[in-house]
Amino acid sequence: VPFDQLEGFIWLNGEFVKWADAKIHVLSHGLHYASAVFEGERAYGGEIFKLTEHTERLHESARILGFTIPWSVQEIDDACRELLARQGFADAYVRPIAWRGSELMGVSAQNNRINLAIAIWQWPSYFDPEQRLKGIRLDMAEYRRPDPRTAPSKSKAAGLYMICTLSKHAAEAKGYADAMMLDWRGQVAEATGANIFFVKDGVLHTPKPDCFLDGITRRTVIDLARRRGLEVVERAIMPEELEGFEQCFLCGTAAEVTPVSEIGPYRFEVGEITRLLMNDYANEVRPELRVAAQ
Numbered sequence: 001v002p003f004d005q006l007e008g009f010i011w012l013n014g015e016f017v018k019w020a021d022a023k024i025h026v027l028s029h030g031l032h033y034a035s036a037v038f039e040g041e042r043a044y045g046g047e048i049f050k051l052t053e054h055t056e057r058l059h060e061s062a063r064i065l066g067f068t069i070p071w072s073v074q075e076i077d078d079a080c081r082e083l084l085a086r087q088g089f090a091d092a093y094v095r096p097i098a099w100r101g102s103e104l105m106g107v108s109a110q111n112n113r114i115n116l117a118i119a120i121w122q123w124p125s126y127f128d129p130e131q132r133l134k135g136i137r138l139d140m141a142e143y144r145r146p147d148p149r150t151a152p153s154k155s156k157a158a159g160l161y162m163i164c165t166l167s168k169h170a171a172e173a174k175g176y177a178d179a180m181m182l183d184w185r186g187q188v189a190e191a192t193g194a195n196i197f198f199v200k201d202g203v204l205h206t207p208k209p210d211c212f213l214d215g216i217t218r219r220t221v222i223d224l225a226r227r228r229g230l231e232v233v234e235r236a237i238m239p240e241e242l243e244g245f246e247q248c249f250l251c252g253t254a255a256e257v258t259p260v261s262e263i264g265p266y267r268f269e270v271g272e273i274t275r276l277l278m279n280d281y282a283n284e285v286r287p288e289l290r291v292a293a294q
C-alpha cells in the first residue's frame with residue numbers, strides 16, 4: 001500500500017482528515033522553497049516518548065526559519081495524543097510537520113498561512129532488523145553538514161535533508177545501509193538521520209552538535225551512559241581517528257540505538273557497551289519498564 005493510501009486519519013490544521021484526503025496545493029511555499037520544519041517521535045506502549053521536548057523543538061525549528069506555528073506546544077501535544085488514540089496504535093511513529101502555505105508565490109512569503117499536519121503510522125524498525133543486531137554498514141558521504149553561517153543547522157528543517165537523501169541514496173546504491181557525514185570542517189558529524197557515538201577503552205566519544213541536530217535520543221543516551229557510570233566525551237572527532245575506535249553506534253528516534261559494524265575501511269565490533277545502551281534505551285522508552293527500573 002502506498003504511504004498516501006494508508007488507513008485512518010491525519011490531523012490537518014485542527015481537523016481529523018481521512019488519511020488519503022490530507023492534500024495540499026502544488027503551489028505551497030513549503031514545497032517550492034523548503035519552508036517546512038518537522039519532527040519524528042515514537043510512541044511506546046501508548047505513550048509518546050519525550051513528546052513535549054519534540055514539540056518544543058518543532059516550535060524552535062519554525063522560529064529559526066522565521067515563522068510561528070499558530071498552535072501552542074500544549075495544543076500540539078494534545079493533538080498528537082488524541083491522534084495516537086484515534087489511530088489505535090500502542091507503538092508507532094509520529095510525524096508533525098509545519099510549512100508555509102500557497103497564498104502567495106515567490107521567495108518572500110511573509111503572509112502565507114502556516115500549516116500544521118500530524119501523521120502517525122506503524123514503523124517498526126528503521127534499519128533491517130537482522131542487520132541491526134550484527135551492526136549496519138555505513139558509507140562515507142560526499143556531502144558535508146554545512147557551516148551554520150551557510151544554513152540554519154539547528155533547525156530540523158526539510159531543506160537540510162536534501163543532502164541527507166542524496167547521501168543515503170549514494171550509500172544504498174553501493175549496498176550500504178546509510179552514510180556517515182562529515183561537517184564543513186572535515187570533522188565527523190552524524191549519519192543522514194541519526195547521531196553517532198564511538199567507544200574506546202570503555203569511554204564514549206561523540207561529536208559536539210554545533211552544526212547538526214542535537215538529537216533528543218543522543219541526549220537520552222548520554223544520560224543513560226552517565227547513569228551507568230560511563231564517561232562520555234563530547235569533542236571534535238577527525239575521520240582518521242575511526243581506526244582506533246572499538247565500537248560505534250547510531251542513535252535517533254527512528255533508529256533507536258543501532259550498532260555499526262563498518263564505516264568505509266574501518267571495522268567495529270558490536271561490543272558490551274553498545275549492547276548495554278541498546279538495552280537501557282529499550283527500557284527507558286517503555287513507560288511500564290521505566291517506572292519498574294526506578
Ligand code: PMP
Binds near residue numbers: 190194195251252
Ligand atoms: N540527526 C538527524 C539528521 C536526524 O534526522 C535525526 C532524527 N530526527 C537525528 C539526528 C536524531 O534526532 P532525535 O534523536 O531527536 O530523533
